[in-house]
Amino acid sequence: MSQQRNKIDQSDPFYEKHQKIYSREVHGIFALWRVTGVIILLSVYYGTPWLRWQGHQAILLDLPERKFHIFALTFWPQDFFYFAILLIVAALALFFFTTLAGRLWCGYACPQTVWTEVFLVMERWIEGNRMKQMKLDQSAFNIEKFLKKFSKHFVWIIFSAYTGFTFVGYFTPITGLAEKIIEFSLGPWETFWIVFYSFATYGNAGWLREQVCLHMCPYARFQSAMFDKDTLVIAYDENRGEPRGSRNKNSDLQEKGLGDCINCTLCVQACPTGIDIRDGLQYQCIACAACIDVCNEVMGKMNYKPGLISYTTENASHGKMSHFFRAKTIIYxxxxxxxxxGLGISLFTRVPLEMDIIRDRNTLYRELPDGLIENVYILKILNMDSVAHEYKLTVSGIKNLKMEMKMKLDHMLVPSGEIIEMPIVLRVSSLGLAKRSNAVEFKLVAKDKPALTVTKEARFLGPIPNH
Amino acid sequence: MSRAPEQNAVSPGLSAGTSPITLKVISIFWPSFLTAGLATILCFSVFDPEMMLLDTHFANASRLGAYTSGFFSFWVLTASSCALTCYFQKPCAVKNAKSENI
Known part of the structure; x- marks a missing residue:
């Protein structure tokens, strides 16, 4: 294996063996923001499946039942439209915030960042700070090393397993899931997905880390297309910092011909993707602002002004005004x-009732002995509301139209989440038909809630009128 | 500070590269994972597996099982397409050089 590696390394000098990045722990205002974000987002993730709403799980994307419960609303596969719009909204929101403030998503809200942050905390808690971790990894194998590594992976795996359990809890009722785990009676598919998601969490946050951002994230590749001169980015003030160099705290910069950067390389040590921000804006930069925090701390100790590395815009760094309102932000x-x-209005006015009228395809129409023309349809009613309703069906469009069906016309009780299906027969005197194909309109109204109304148009066929 | 140079020179020893094998594994299994997920969502929002499997040998399979097998079938397909792309990316010169060695 190592021979193979060497061969590759020789043939392709651009690649070096992957080295673990030991990022330095950072304290400061942006670290505080990120930790706050991590705590809020993780509480939302782990807490949401336990919320209850009127006797059921408040947010349950019930895949086995093909129904999505989101508080009072229930969505069906027929409502896919809302999901599509939601995805478009999410994408546009990402574009909008990227244009405005760069990679906010990457630095503070991306699950990869959030879980990696937690895994780093656990790693520091068990293995110690950056220096101790490096020393431990370089040290020969011994009991202490084994115990530390074992406990780290043990804690990571437990945390990942709970993460996987929570994930599956969004798709099958979480209380039932917990009971099944305690009773060791979990189904094979649930078990599989818990293990799969746990493994993904452990692998991504424990092992892959920044490589996910560098090689797997599509957004990281195209985010720079949204950038303009007014986008907030993290940048090193070259004019102020260069020429960089070490110095004593009280030495005269002018005399030594130095800039403000003391070349302590803490910004590089703090960077979770292992880049040097002083080389300029790079696609590897996830805008986590760890370098800002750590540099400001150093500037403070040196009694220099903070902000050698800062959130700024290209315009601002050239001494120009930054604009909040500009074509891109306004359009997005x-x-x-x-x-x-649009999504809000359509959700607000959504009628949780569907009716389908399907013509009987075998016979277009039947002529009855007493001069009546008969058409047969299949009626389907789908009650998507959370309670049962009794419906009333009426039909209009042709004079003296008569409707017949097995169930009583004004007593159609459909339980919540059920579909009823039945044939209906329409009859009319052939004298009343002016055309070969006539529009008829079916109207279904919930008796207890007239707002639940749907209408559907269908065709009533007959012979060619001879007049 | 100007527009990002896409591939900035990284300070040697400070930044970690990723081995070409890892990169290849990622480029085969990751994009295919994403598209397989999308295909699964689209496929099963239109078709109910219970209806699809009603007349088959798998009539008693649970929906969750059908979704899972559906997802992995899609993944196998999309991953094989990614793998072929990777395979055909190898320059002709490399193939020629190899046969010369034999």
Whole structure:
């Protein structure tokens, strides 16, 4: 294996063996923001499946039942439209915030960042700080090393397993899932997905870390397309910092001909993707602002002004004004606003009732002996509401149209989440038909809630009128 | 500070590279994972596996089972397409050089 590696390394000098990045622990205002974000996001993730709403799990994307419960609303596969719009909204929101403030998502909200942060905390807790971790990894194998490594992976795996359990809890009722685990009666598919998701968490946050951002994340590749001169980025102030160099705290910079950067390399040590921000904006930079925090601390100790590395825009760094309102943000913002309000309105006016009228395809129409024309349809009613309703069906469009069906017309009780299906027969005197194909309109109204109304148009066929 | 140079020179020894084998594994299994997920969502929001399997040998399979097998079948397909892409990316010169050695 190592021979193979060497061969590759020789043939392709651009690659070096992957080295673990030991990122330095950072304290400061942005670290505080990130930790706050991590705590809030993780509480939301682990807490949400336990929320209850009117006797059921508040948010349950029930895949086995093909129904998504989100508080009072229930979505069906028929509602896929909302899901599609939601995805478009999410993508546009990402574009909007990227244009405005760069890779905010990467630095503070991306699950990869959030879980890696937690895994780093656990690693530090068991193996100690950056120096201790490096020393431990370089040291020969001994009992202490074994115990530390074992406990780290043990804690990571337990945490990952709970993460996997929570993930599956979004898709099958979590209380039932917990009971099944305690009773060792978990189904094979649930077990599989818990293990799969746990493994993904452990691998991504424990092992892959920054490599996910560098090699796996599509967003990281195209985010720079949204950038302009007013986008907030993390940048090193070259004019102020260079020429960099070490110095005593009280030495005269002018005399030594040095800039403000003392070349302590703490910004590089703090970087979770292992880059040097002083080389300029790079696609590896996930904008976590760890370098800002650590540099400001150093500037403070040196009694220099903070902000040698800072959140800034290209315009600001050239001494120009930064603009909040500009073509990109206005257009993204406007589309986002339109889509969001559209989604809001359509959700608000959504009627949780569906009716399908399907013509009987075998016979177009039947002529009855007493001069009546008969058409047969299949009626399907789907009650998507959370309670049962009794419906009333009426039909209009042709004079003296008569409707017949097995169930009593005004006593159609459909339980919540059920579909009823039945044939209906329409009859009308052939004298009343002006055309060969006539529009008829079916109207279904919930008796206890007239707002639940759907209408569907169908065709009533007959012979060619001879007049 | 100007627009990002896409591939900035990294300070030697400070930044970690990733081995070509890892990169190849990632480029075969990761994009295919994403597209397989998308295909699964689209496929099973249109078709109910219970209906699809009603007349088959797998009529008693649970929906969760059908989703899972569906996802992995999609993944096998998309991964094989990624693998072929990777395979055909190898320059002709490399193939020629190899046969010369034999």
């Amino acid at each position: 913002g406007a589309i986002l606003l339109i889509l969001l309000s």
